[in-house]
Amino acid sequence: xxxxxxxxxLIVSLVLAVLAALVANxxxxxxxxxxxxxxxxxxxxxxxxxxxTKIEQRHLSMxxxxxxxxxxxxxxSFAEVLGKVTTSTVLEGEIMLAPRLTDxxxxxxxxxxxxxxxxxxxVRVDDVVGVAGFLLPGNRVDVIAVRLDPGSSVAHxxxxxxxxxxxxxxxxxxxxxxxxxxxHAVTLEVSPADAEILLKGKTAGGIQLTLRxxxxxxxxxxxxxxxPVKIAAVKVKQxxxxxxxxxPEIMMIRGTRVGHASQNAGAQQNTGE
Numbered sequence: 001x002x003x004x005x006x007x008x009x010l011i012v013s014l015v016l017a018v019l020a021a022l023v024a025n026x027x028x029x030x031x032x033x034x035x036x037x038x039x040x041x042x043x044x045x046x047x048x049x050x051x052x053t054k055i056e057q058r059h060l061s062m063x064x065x066x067x068x069x070x071x072x073x074x075x076x077s078f079a080e081v082l083g084k085v086t087t088s089t090v091l092e093g094e095i096m097l098a099p100r101l102t103d104x105x106x107x108x109x110x111x112x113x114x115x116x117x118x119x120x121x122x123v124r125v126d127d128v129v130g131v132a133g134f135l136l137p138g139n140r141v142d143v144i145a146v147r148l149d150p151g152s153s154v155a156h157x158x159x160x161x162x163x164x165x166x167x168x169x170x171x172x173x174x175x176x177x178x179x180x181x182x183x184h185a186v187t188l189e190v191s192p193a194d195a196e197i198l199l200k201g202k203t204a205g206g207i208q209l210t211l212r213x214x215x216x217x218x219x220x221x222x223x224x225x226x227x228p229v230k231i232a233a234v235k236v237k238q239x240x241x242x243x244x245x246x247x248p249e250i251m252m253i254r255g256t257r258v259g260h261a262s263q264n265a266g267a268q269q270n271t272g273e
Contacts, residue, residue, distance in 0.1 A: 039064040039065060039066055039067065040064070040065050040066070040067055040069075040070060040076065041062045041063065041064055041065070041076060042062070042063055042065055042070050042071075042074045042075065042076060042095050042096075043060055043061075043062060043074070043075040043076065043077070043078060043080070043081050043095070043096045044060070044061050044062065044063045044093055044094060044095050044096060045059060045060070045061070045090045045091065045092055045093065045094050045096060046058065046059055046060055046061040046092065047059060047092050048089070048090070048091055048092050049086050049089065049090040049091075050086070050089055050137075051086055051087065051088055051089055051113060051137050051138060052085060052086065052110055052112070052113055053085065053086045053090075054083065054084075054085050054104055055081050055082055055083060055084050055085070055086070055096075055101070056082065057078060057082065060078050060081060060082075060096070063095070070095075071095055071097060072097075073097040073098035073099055074095050074096070074097060074098075075096050075098070081096050081101065083103075083104055084101040084102060084103060084104060085101065085102050085103070085104045085112040085113065086100060086101060086113075087099075087100055087101065087102050087112075087113045088100050088138060089138065110167060110168055110187070113167065114167065114189060115189065117191070117192075118189050118190065118191060119189070119190055119191065119192055119195050120167055120168075120187050120188070120189055121187070121188050121190055121195045121198055121199070122168075122185050122186065122187045122188075123185065123186055123188065123198065123202060123207065124184065124185055125183060125184065125185065125186050125209065134211065135166055135169055135183065135186060135209065135211065136166070136169060137166055137167060137168055137169055138165070138166065139165075139166045139211060139212075139214075140163050140164065140165055140166070140211075140212040140214060140216075141164050141166060141188070141209045141210060141211055141212060142159055142161065142162050142163070142164070142209070142210045142212060142220045143159070143160055143161035143162075143164060143188075143198060143201070143207055143208075143209060143210075144157050144158065144159050144160070144207065144208045144209075144210060145157070145158050145159075145160045145201030145202075145204065145205060145206070145207055146205050146206050146207070146208060147204050147205030147206075148205065157208075158201075159220050159221050160197050160198070160201045160221065161190065161194055161197060161198060161221065162218075162219045162220040162221045163212065163216075163217070163218075163219070163220075164188050164189065164190060164194075165188070165189040166186060166187070166188060166189075167187045167188065167189050168186075168187040169183045169185075169186055169187075170183045170184060170185055186209065
């Protein structure tokens, strides 16, 4: 009798275990449904990433967000971000966004951050022209050209470029510190036409950079009057003067002396007499 109960108890135990597993699975499914849908993951910066940084695995981390709450341009896997270059400073914990990254391509990281149809031009500066060392990559500046009139001490200052982006200071394209640093060269992002204006202004005299407020969108360029039109000199052919007609002569006899005089002289003489 005892031998028959052993297999029966074993079968009952197996049935109860299966039922317990089914109940637990059902409870977990309901609990998961009550907790909400499965969340998405966005790629974030694990450390501060200065402008021009080429993205590596150690620079990235993940964050969970609710479905449909990811910002536009967000990435959902590391593979989408690796190898790209930052076009602006990205702080630790920020979600990586497509507008703030660009493909590395070939060449230096600085060449990758230059916008399409724009050029990077480097100008030599000193502690005064460089705004006492407070210029940092990403700042916006105006460019003022200064020149002296030849042979005089009169100076002219004209704002030739406005709202120009600073790409790099010396050989640094990142703004790691806000401490002033005396620099010797500043790289500006300008259009091809503005690059010609900048180099002409620098060659004609000197330039001065003025730091702008990042919220200021005004155009500070000077409104110059139109250049005077040069008119070619017109040569007028002079006609020779017409010969004066000969005046009639009058013979005058006074005693034994005979003389000649013009008609006008004679008339004046007669009037005097």
